[in-house]
Amino acid sequence: MEILEAILITIVTASTPLLLAALGELVVERSGVLNLGVEGMMIMGAVCAFAVSLTTGNPYLGLVAGMLGGVVMSILFGFLTLTLVSNQVATGLALTLLGLGLSGMVGEGFVGTPGVKLAPLPIPGLVELPVIGRALFGQDPLFYLSVVLTIGTTWFLFKSRAGLIVRAVGENHGSAHALGYSVIKVRYLAVMFGGLCAGLAGAYLSLVYTSLWIENMTAGRGWIALALVVFASWLPKRLIIGAYLFGTVSILQFHAQGAGIGIPSQLLSALPYLATILALVFISRNRAVARANTPACLGLAFVPDR
């Protein structure tokens, strides 16, 4: 029973950053923008959160810094793709390369220094529940936030007027513009929300998951988050299933190694990446299903007529 509980707790910690980052990207893509720079925003969030929490000793200030780091990166992306209509794919790649480079530079002095851990916030009573208690109600505040954010995003996108506008902009920016909505403004806000979520996801890695700064510590999680959005066919509720599936796969390796199963560790480490490829193949195989929820203007540039 205790092993099961331990496994559940690690699954939740491995899945939360994926869910957070993917949630942000989902809103970005719903507004018609493809930001491939999740990895770059995430790593900047991680390094900013780590640096600020270490120097101030307050992990919550670190969280704020992580979010800011992600948002600043996303504004850079927005300025290029929305204001200067640069190619979104190339700019997203640039954002990732920039983030990995800058974070390596900023974080160099912190390598090997133990950081400040964001303390768990157990919910009294519920945390005593057998097996699932500590996994679901004894976690850090960011886990609860990820759950609230998923529900909130679903409500926002499908029940609120503002969410309808975001989806309209993503489906047909020409019509949305003709109706008088500011396509560029809506997209800027969506992109910034994506940056905020990616920054949070990065902060989670350096404040909760490891509480260490390691160069390239995101290890492709930003890219997996991008794949999750496709896998969830742009629906937040399916994102939960996807994120937890991938969290489970990525955590499996530690438990398999602990149990002494004689598989090369590298094969186990490769599992999340292989699983991502498999999931993409599985979901894209039926093109009608795959395209049903794809925002029609995804990745297309928009220049307003004047």
Add this chain to the structure above:
Amino acid sequence: MQIELQKRALPSSLMTWLSPALAITLTVLTGALMFGMLGFNPAQALYVYFIAPLLDSWSLQELVVKAAPLVLIGVGLSICYRSNNWNIGAEGQFTMGAILGSILPVVFYQWESPLTFPLMVALGALGGALFGAIPALLKNKFGANEILTSLMLTYVALLTLDYLVRGPWKNPEGFNFPESRLFSDAALAPSLIADSRMHIGALFAVIAVIAIFILFSRTLKGFEIRVLGATPRAGNFAGFSKERMILFAFMTSGALAGIAGIIEVAGPIGQLTPTISPGYGFTAIIVAFLGRLNPIGILFAGLLLALSYLGGEAAQIELGISEKTSKAFQGILLFYILACDTLIHYHVKFVSSKKKEAV
């Protein structure tokens, strides 16, 4: 203040060549600012970074050694990006090329012949091409996004290499270090000039530039690449197969990355180690864009980005500036290139917000 864009009737040919120069200038200025903020003398730092490496023959050779893989991978990627196929897994194809090519010197190490090295290069090309074919086939058969699959496969390739050098391919006489056997003389890349580090990779890079230049400018295939990249519908009407182009672009760029990979281990490194590339596969993306997806441009861009690696090392040794700055520089450069490219297709106007409201 607001920025307004007005589409040019035709892409500006002046800006096509001016924009990379502008991007480089802006990057250098940003670099000066960054060094100043880090507490270094900007002029001295920039000199050590970008000028000093060009002044002695050892670093000039080293520049060529580092530029060769970047140019090889970069020209391959230009085929992909021109035909609108987003291969970002060159690092993985590079690694797979190195692995497959190393079968001869690591597993069949007793076989030494003049054919060893040429065969290794062929195997390297094969390894890269086959590994590049995976995202292409997954895109063709299942519509899986090639950006994500090619990147995921990079991690798989790096882990495969790690497994091999720590497991079955570990040097039995290597004191348990995670390294393969040292390559025999027959398996090492021949030097271009006696007793220099400059090896045959540079020659391969120049040949690749010429070959891809001819491919783009003189062949039907090159025309096909451009048409399918710019207007897939027109390409379809012309009877060009999109599926075959995807496979061609990925396999060709994979093969070139694979060649770069095997030459890197058979040249500067001389054996397989867990890390065989300082991110060449990703830096080559910047090389391809800075070179305007044009083979000749890529040749110069490759030299410039190689300089950023070299300058990074020099700045670390001489001034104690972190080597990591070179990666940051590379990212900043790509950002500026993409921003400046707006000038090719648009007139950029600065409009004050007040004036706009008055209208």
